Amino acid sequence: MIARILVLAAFLAALFFGAAPEALAHGVDDNTKQFLAANAGLEIVAFMYIGAKHMVTGYDHLLFLVGVIFFLYRPKDVLIYVTLFTVGHSLTLMTGVLNQINVNPYLVDAVIGFSIVYKGFDNLGGFQQLFGKRPNTKLMVLVFGLFHGFGLATKLQDFPLDEEHLLGNLTSFNIGVELGQLSALLFILLLLGYWRQQKSFLQFAVTTNILLMSGGLMLIGYQLTGYFTA
Amino acid sequence: MSDDQHMISKNALLRGGLAAATLASIALVTVILPAEYGVDPLGAGKLLGLDKIAATEDGAPEAPALTATVIDVPEREETISIEIAPNQGLEYKVHMVPGAKLQHNWSVEDGELYFDFHGEPAGDTTGYYESFAVSTAGDARGLFYAPFEGSHGWYWKNKGYSPLVIKLKLKGNYKVIGLKK
Numbered sequence: 001m002i003a004r005i006l007v008l009a010a011f012l013a014a015l016f017f018g019a020a021p022e023a024l025a026h027g028v029d030d031n032t033k034q035f036l037a038a039n040a041g042l043e044i045v046a047f048m049y050i051g052a053k054h055m056v057t058g059y060d061h062l063l064f065l066v067g068v069i070f071f072l073y074r075p076k077d078v079l080i081y082v083t084l085f086t087v088g089h090s091l092t093l094m095t096g097v098l099n100q101i102n103v104n105p106y107l108v109d110a111v112i113g114f115s116i117v118y119k120g121f122d123n124l125g126g127f128q129q130l131f132g133k134r135p136n137t138k139l140m141v142l143v144f145g146l147f148h149g150f151g152l153a154t155k156l157q158d159f160p161l162d163e164e165h166l167l168g169n170l171t172s173f174n175i176g177v178e179l180g181q182l183s184a185l186l187f188i189l190l191l192l193g194y195w196r197q198q199k200s201f202l203q204f205a206v207t208t209n210i211l212l213m214s215g216g217l218m219l220i221g222y223q224l225t226g227y228f229t230a
Numbered sequence: 231m232s233d234d235q236h237m238i239s240k241n242a243l244l245r246g247g248l249a250a251a252t253l254a255s256i257a258l259v260t261v262i263l264p265a266e267y268g269v270d271p272l273g274a275g276k277l278l279g280l281d282k283i284a285a286t287e288d289g290a291p292e293a294p295a296l297t298a299t300v301i302d303v304p305e306r307e308e309t310i311s312i313e314i315a316p317n318q319g320l321e322y323k324v325h326m327v328p329g330a331k332l333q334h335n336w337s338v339e340d341g342e343l344y345f346d347f348h349g350e351p352a353g354d355t356t357g358y359y360e361s362f363a364v365s366t367a368g369d370a371r372g373l374f375y376a377p378f379e380g381s382h383g384w385y386w387k388n389k390g391y392s393p394l395v396i397k398l399k400l401k402g403n404y405k406v407i408g409l410k411k
Binding site: 041071072073077117120121122123124125126128129130134137161162163164202205206209210211213214215217218221222225226229230 | 234235236237238239240242243246247249250251253254255257258262263266267269370371372373
């Protein structure tokens with residue numbers, strides 16, 4: 001029963017965020033841009049919303065999350081890995097914006113694309129098979145989390161932020177990111193949980209991870225082209 | 231071997247990797263790059279009509295023109311006191327070019343008011359204006375970048391029964407237009 005309600009809630013949330021056409025364009029849409037440019041003062045809920053929306057519509061973060069939890073069956077493991085990812089991206093999001101560390105958005109987003117390729121490859125035992133050794137998965141999630149955080153930071157840094165309320169607005173944005181991640185995660189877990197009970201799961205697990213790698217490669221190509229042409 | 235991976239053979243891994251790379255290359259060259267950047271080596275984007283997306287994005291009136299004009303307007307700052315009689319409304323406006331910066335901060339001691347922070351495009355005679363913030367708060371501050379050339383500023387309406395004084399502090403690249411009824 002609870003599971004059903006959760007599915008419904010997650011579905012509605014996805015519909016709500018997904019219904020907006022601008023959701024197709026990852027980044028910040030025009031309305032949000034205007035709000036950020038004219039923004040004055042402390043806007044806790046508004047920044048939380050922008051953070052949550054960015055996460056729920058940010059397919060790069062979601063693809064990575066899907067990859068990370070794809071073969072995690074125990075809730076405890078999901079919790080550990082998601083926490084590591086959260087610690088990683090929060091760290092660089094906060095310090096990046098507060099210390100005005102400017103990283104190139106194209107390059108960061110290319111690394112984020114690479115993190116998806118890595119996870120798909122890792123899920124298929126690629127490292128073990130080809131190199132006989134697998135990089136520590138927990139450490140890698142943390143490290144790639146750091147890059148995802150820089151990616152989040154660049155999205156906010158595009159805009160003139162009111163310095164006086166920077167910490168408050170930034171913290172709100174970060175909390176929003178985590179709320180968005182949590183709702184997306186519930187949705188992914190429910191779908192995965194259902195799918196795992198089907199015979200098709202192992203059959204398509206390989207295909208899915210190959211598609212993940214492909215999606216990551218597309219992001220890399222997309223961002224690197226942007227880096228060299230823009 | 232840990233259980234959180236699904237190991238496949240070297241052969242399958244190679245085939246999978248190749249499939250992933252092929253799919254990604256096709257999607258990039260035929261759809262993503264033409265639509266996003268107008269980069270269209272095979273002409274597939276043109277065939278699918280996707281090159282138009284990149285063209286419209288590039289055509290948007292943005293960055294290049296504005297950096298040049300902003301520098302022409304020297305930075306200035308001032309503090310202005312504006313008195314508004316009961317039940318009266320006043321406007322204070324400045325002229326700004328696109329991308330010009332305005333740090334603003336205003337407050338009122340006490341009293342009830344309504345304000346609208348907005349901009350009117352230069353040369354427009356239709357009375358069009360764009361609101362950036364509307365509220366009944368007694369103070370507001372922020373950093374504003376003009377999205378278009380024109381007069382930008384505030385309309386305050388005193389909704390109380392006694393006169394009120396607004397203290398307005400400005401700093402940025404603008405020219406004063408001043409008070410308007």
